Amino acid sequence: MNEILDRLQRNFSISDISVRKPGLVTLKVGKDSAEILIRELRDREGYTHLNFIACIDYIEDGIFTLVYMLHNYASKETLGVHVDIDRESAEMTSIHTLWAQAWTYQRELREMYGINFPGSPRLEEDFCLEGWDQIPPMRREFDTKAFSEERFGHREGRHSEVPRDHMKVELYPNRGGDEE
Amino acid sequence: MTQSTGHSAALDFAQPEPPDLSSGKYVKLWQGPQHPGITGNMSLELVLDGDTIIACKTHVGYLHRGFEKLMERRTFIQNFTVVCRIAVPEPTFNEYLYSHAVEELSGIEVPERAVWLRTMNLEMMRLASFLMWIGGQSGAFGQYTVPNWTLAYRDYVLDLFEEMTGARIYHMYIVPGGVRAGLPDGFEERAREIMKGAEKLLDQIERVMFHNVVFKARSKGLGIITPDMVDPYGIVGPNSRACGLARDIRKDEPYLAYDRLDFDTITGNEPDAYGRAYLRLQETRQSISLIRQCLDRAPTDGPFQADMPNVLHWKIPAGETYVKAECTRGEYGYYMVTDGTEFVRRVHVRGPSYTHAIAVMERLAVGTNIADIAGLMVSLHTYPPEIER
Numbered sequence: 362m363n364e365i366l367d368r369l370q371r372n373f374s375i376s377d378i379s380v381r382k383p384g385l386v387t388l389k390v391g392k393d394s395a396e397i398l399i400r401e402l403r404d405r406e407g408y409t410h411l412n413f414i415a416c417i418d419y420i421e422d423g424i425f426t427l428v429y430m431l432h433n434y435a436s437k438e439t440l441g442v443h444v445d446i447d448r449e450s451a452e453m454t455s456i457h458t459l460w461a462q463a464w465t466y467q468r469e470l471r472e473m474y475g476i477n478f479p480g481s482p483r484l485e486e487d488f489c490l491e492g493w494d495q496i497p498p499m500r501r502e503f504d505t506k507a508f509s510e511e512r513f514g515h516r517e518g519r520h521s522e523v524p525r526d527h528m529k530v531e532l533y534p535n536r537g538g539d540e541e
Numbered sequence: 542m543t544q545s546t547g548h549s550a551a552l553d554f555a556q557p558e559p560p561d562l563s564s565g566k567y568v569k570l571w572q573g574p575q576h577p578g579i580t581g582n583m584s585l586e587l588v589l590d591g592d593t594i595i596a597c598k599t600h601v602g603y604l605h606r607g608f609e610k611l612m613e614r615r616t617f618i619q620n621f622t623v624v625c626r627i628a629v630p631e632p633t634f635n636e637y638l639y640s641h642a643v644e645e646l647s648g649i650e651v652p653e654r655a656v657w658l659r660t661m662n663l664e665m666m667r668l669a670s671f672l673m674w675i676g677g678q679s680g681a682f683g684q685y686t687v688p689n690w691t692l693a694y695r696d697y698v699l700d701l702f703e704e705m706t707g708a709r710i711y712h713m714y715i716v717p718g719g720v721r722a723g724l725p726d727g728f729e730e731r732a733r734e735i736m737k738g739a740e741k742l743l744d745q746i747e748r749v750m751f752h753n754v755v756f757k758a759r760s761k762g763l764g765i766i767t768p769d770m771v772d773p774y775g776i777v778g779p780n781s782r783a784c785g786l787a788r789d790i791r792k793d794e795p796y797l798a799y800d801r802l803d804f805d806t807i808t809g810n811e812p813d814a815y816g817r818a819y820l821r822l823q824e825t826r827q828s829i830s831l832i833r834q835c836l837d838r839a840p841t842d843g844p845f846q847a848d849m850p851n852v853l854h855w856k857i858p859a860g861e862t863y864v865k866a867e868c869t870r871g872e873y874g875y876y877m878v879t880d881g882t883e884f885v886r887r888v889h890v891r892g893p894s895y896t897h898a899i900a901v902m903e904r905l906a907v908g909t910n911i912a913d914i915a916g917l918m919v920s921l922h923t924y925p926p927e928i929e930r
Contacts, residue, residue, distance in 0.1 A: 381862055382645065384794070409772040412863070415889035417878055428889075430863055430876065437794055439863060461554045461774040461904075462896035482556040489602035489929045499610055506614075524619055528853060 387441035597906035655719035657839035719846035778871020784812035814920035892927025
């Protein structure tokens with residue numbers, strides 16, 4: 362893994378290299394060179410398996426972090442490539458030509474976070490949410506509770522507890538839930 | 542057989558042009574979301590030229606409950622009741638991976654007894670899931686005897702789950718720190734008896750289903766996955782092993798007690814629906830062997846749960862991990878990011894169906910006869926909830 366990282370550092374501006382556990386390393390790369398780096402990892406370094414593409418919403422910093430998790434079957438190592446993109450004009454280069462399932466992830470990220478991937482197939486088609494007219498629901502500011510209360514209303518005879526308060530009373534009545 | 546399939550430039554991922562429905566030559570047909578030949582609530586939008594499928598689009602979302610979003614607003618212990626619902630026939634893999642991710646990020650060591658009980662629990666889940674799958678595959682080709690046998694026998698395995706965990710479907714047995722209980726008295730004898738019966742049943746299934754001329758005629762040559770498709774399409778599990786690739790996380794990157802169990806990765810050389818089915822039959826037998834080994838070797842005393850903090854005040858240090866396990870369909874994974882608070886920052890669930898039911902299914906369906914689409918879909922072993930999470 363060190364040799365690969367050395368090679369990548371020579372050719373790309375990568376940062377935040379972190380060994381999360383044996384066999385799992387994450388690194389950060391700029392948005393503009395991410396697609397080339399991922400292609401390089403696939404074609405030259407043996408990271409032929411795309412585990413998944415995920416997104417983390419750092420609303421407090423105004424960024425989305427895209428995570429491309431790649432696996433090398435020969436060395437049994439996994440590499441997470443992090444790419445920060447601006448939250449307000451969320452757009453990223455598509456990698457649908459690299460893996461057949463990539464466009465599905467990109468279509469989902471478009472629906473759930475509002476990220477655009479120009480050129481990615483069927484991007485405008487609904488993925489899970491047919492006829493969705495709210496903000497993309499996986500964004501942190503989308504409040505599921507407020508949405509469901511507004512959409513579905515209150516049903517007489519039903520009430521819900523605040524789970525943590527309920528646990529304090531029901532599960533730990535004698536401890537008050539105060540112990541660490 | 543080679544372990545690296547490489548990437549073929551010849552593979553074209555481009556989306557085909559949609560057929561011209563106004564020409565009057567084609568018929569559009571929706572298979573699902575409610576249909577006996579669908580593996581859960583999803584649908585296939587098919588375009589037919591006569592009996593032959595010329596275009597296929599997978600539609601999901603009928604079971605979307607927003608699990609990943611829900612998890613961001615619940616404490617770590619509350620999420621434990623959410624995760625098992627992500628793959629209904631195999632909740633245990635979700636329980637294990639969620640617990641394992643939390644344990645990794647918070648540095649919790651799981652006691653040895655719990656390691657073995659978890660391994661056995663996962664293999665029992667594999668057995669129950671494969672029994673259901675074998676019935677589904679047989680039924681999809683019109684043979685209804687086998688589903689009656691396997692679904693009935695799966696209930697005996699669910700009896701064991703009930704004894705072990707208190708529940709039949711959503712067990713919530715594997716918790717962060719270990720498992721919820723040890724084995725009840727007499728469990729081992731009953732488990733061995735049920736394993737014996739399961740083995741006998743699988744022999745009968747082999748004769749009735751796999752030697753059946755109709756099953757052979759309809760499944761051989763259907764849905765061929767070539768080795769050069771495996772990496773470009775992200776194909777894992779039995780779907781990749783059936784074309785000869787010896788890839789099994791239990792063997793390649795052992796977790797729990799798998800490095801101490803005696804088993805080999807099973808591979809096939811018939812990458813069609815028949816070959817995949819036969820490989821799964823063999824893996825079901827292997828699962829029985831692994832359960833027996835766990836019964837032989839699991840410690841019968843000692844703690845089954847690590848010392849845990851008060852769950853009401855449980856904060857996990859900031860970090861990030863990706864954990865994975867070999868479920869019946871291949872690589873199942875949990876990617877977890879924590880930020881030091883009592884809530885998870887992000888959980889991404891990686892299920893094999895994400896690619897098997899969409900990219901792979903849409904490609905393999907083209908050219909297939911409409912009568913075989915259900916059989917093809919079951920042969921890819923897909924579960925919609927893990928796609929839409």
